[in-house]
Amino acid sequence: MLARSALRSARSVGAAARNAASKTASRSASTSSSTAEGAASSWKTNALPAGATAFAVGTVAWYCHLYGRNVDAMTPAEEGLHPTQYPWEHAKWYKTFDHQSLRRGFQVYREVCASCHSLARVPYRTLVGTIMTVDEAKALAEENEYDTEPNDEGEIEKRPGKLSDYLPSPYKNDEAARAANNGALPPDLSLIVKARHGGCDYIFSLLTGYPEEPPAGAVVQEGLNFNPYFPGTGIAMARVLYDDLVEYEDGTKATSSQMAKDVVEFLNWAAEPEMDDRKLMGWKVLAVTSVLFAISVWVKRYKWAPIKSRKVVYNPPIQSSNILSKLPKPDKKS
Amino acid sequence: MAGLSSFIYNTFLRRNVTMLGTVFVSAFAMQLAFDTASQRTWDSINKGRQWKDIKHAYIQKPEEDEDEE
Numbered sequence: 001m002l003a004r005s006a007l008r009s010a011r012s013v014g015a016a017a018r019n020a021a022s023k024t025a026s027r028s029a030s031t032s033s034s035t036a037e038g039a040a041s042s043w044k045t046n047a048l049p050a051g052a053t054a055f056a057v058g059t060v061a062w063y064c065h066l067y068g069r070n071v072d073a074m075t076p077a078e079e080g081l082h083p084t085q086y087p088w089e090h091a092k093w094y095k096t097f098d099h100q101s102l103r104r105g106f107q108v109y110r111e112v113c114a115s116c117h118s119l120a121r122v123p124y125r126t127l128v129g130t131i132m133t134v135d136e137a138k139a140l141a142e143e144n145e146y147d148t149e150p151n152d153e154g155e156i157e158k159r160p161g162k163l164s165d166y167l168p169s170p171y172k173n174d175e176a177a178r179a180a181n182n183g184a185l186p187p188d189l190s191l192i193v194k195a196r197h198g199g200c201d202y203i204f205s206l207l208t209g210y211p212e213e214p215p216a217g218a219v220v221q222e223g224l225n226f227n228p229y230f231p232g233t234g235i236a237m238a239r240v241l242y243d244d245l246v247e248y249e250d251g252t253k254a255t256s257s258q259m260a261k262d263v264v265e266f267l268n269w270a271a272e273p274e275m276d277d278r279k280l281m282g283w284k285v286l287a288v289t290s291v292l293f294a295i296s297v298w299v300k301r302y303k304w305a306p307i308k309s310r311k312v313v314y315n316p317p318i319q320s321s322n323i324l325s326k327l328p329k330p331d332k333k334s
Numbered sequence: 335m336a337g338l339s340s341f342i343y344n345t346f347l348r349r350n351v352t353m354l355g356t357v358f359v360s361a362f363a364m365q366l367a368f369d370t371a372s373q374r375t376w377d378s379i380n381k382g383r384q385w386k387d388i389k390h391a392y393i394q395k396p397e398e399d400e401d402e403e
Contacts, residue, residue, distance in 0.1 A: 094379055094380075095379070095380060095383065096376075096380045096383050096384055097383065098383045099383060099384055099385045099387075099388055100383075100388050103388075129385055130385050131385070132392065133389065133392050133393050136392065250391075276384070280372070280373070280376050283372065283376070284368070284369075284372050287368075287372070288368075
């Protein structure tokens with residue numbers, strides 16, 4: 001609307017200018033509403049809408065310049081560097097988790113992450129059939145002790161873990177975790193892929209994104225480490241993944257990026273253990289509903305075919321001026 | 335063609351009892367076939383990625399190589 005009125009006013013201004021330039025040209029009167037002798041007054045007539053349009057455009061531009069830009073509550077450093085988007089194989093719509101990678105990632109979690117981070121929402125039973133066998137999971141569970149139900153004297157004893165137990169946390173509670181980590185709470189990793197913007201990309205970038213030393217000018221507080229991907233760039237967790245930190249049982253070379261990839265995929269499994277089944281079920285739903293949709297389209301066309309292809313004929317009544325001619329004649333034939 | 339369709343009609347669809355039986359049996363069979371086919375397609379797309387593809391390496395040796403902590 002604004003552009004159109006501006007265009008129109010510009011065009012009429014141009015026409016008026018042409019009229020003023022060649023006063024004898026009366027043909028331009030066909031494009032402009034004003035005649036040749038009214039050309040001078042038409043310039044004045046157009047000055048008001050043209051000026052109003054220019055004022056409106058300028059006001060909007062000024063307003064957009066003032067308030068239209070993105071407003072960030074935080075500086076880019078406080079936002080954190082946006083993580084690189086990696087082509088995760090398991091994130092494709094038709095791919096499951098790579099369970100060999102999950103197994104490696106769980107090994108990395110146990111040997112590296114588990115010293116500080118809990119995985120409190122993952123029971124041992126979910127490991128069975130996805131990451132390890134029943135015997136392996138049972139043996140793993142029995143390495144830790146859990147509270148029993150109160151016995152006859154009301155005492156709570158310790159028993160070896162079972163498959164229904166959850167993975168043990170490194171600290172008793174959040175306060176103990178903070179006290180042991182300089183006031184910083186290592187977050188629980190059960191849902192961390194869902195809980196962070198960027199998900200897998202963010203965690204992989206964070207794990208592999210520690211520079212050798214902070215860039216010049218960066219302020220790193222005492223006890224913190226510099227990581228550009230962490231919001232605020234000061235992260236309490238130091239770089240933990242170095243090449244050959246763990247020794248994979250399947251012979252994969254344990255580079256730091258390989259370990260980060262494996263543990264990120266494992267954490268994604270921990271956050272979305274249903275992903276494999278969900279994707280398969282989604283494809284089945286799409287297949288069935290596409291067939292049903294095709295059938296419904298066919299039924300609609302089938303039902304509507306006689307209605308769409310019918311021919312409606314309207315025979316108007318014979319008009320006659322004399323209303324008496326419509327009356328039945330008493331004795332035409334008989 | 336006409337003989338076949340009339341045979342189908344007379345055998346399965348004419349009486350209500352047989353038609354209901356046909357519906358239930360064919361629903362069961364079609365679901366079984368659909369699930370089997372989709373699972374097989376899924377497994378072929380994700381060959382080597384699922385636990386069932388790699389568990390043979392771990393299922394042979396019960397309770398060992400637990401070396402953490």
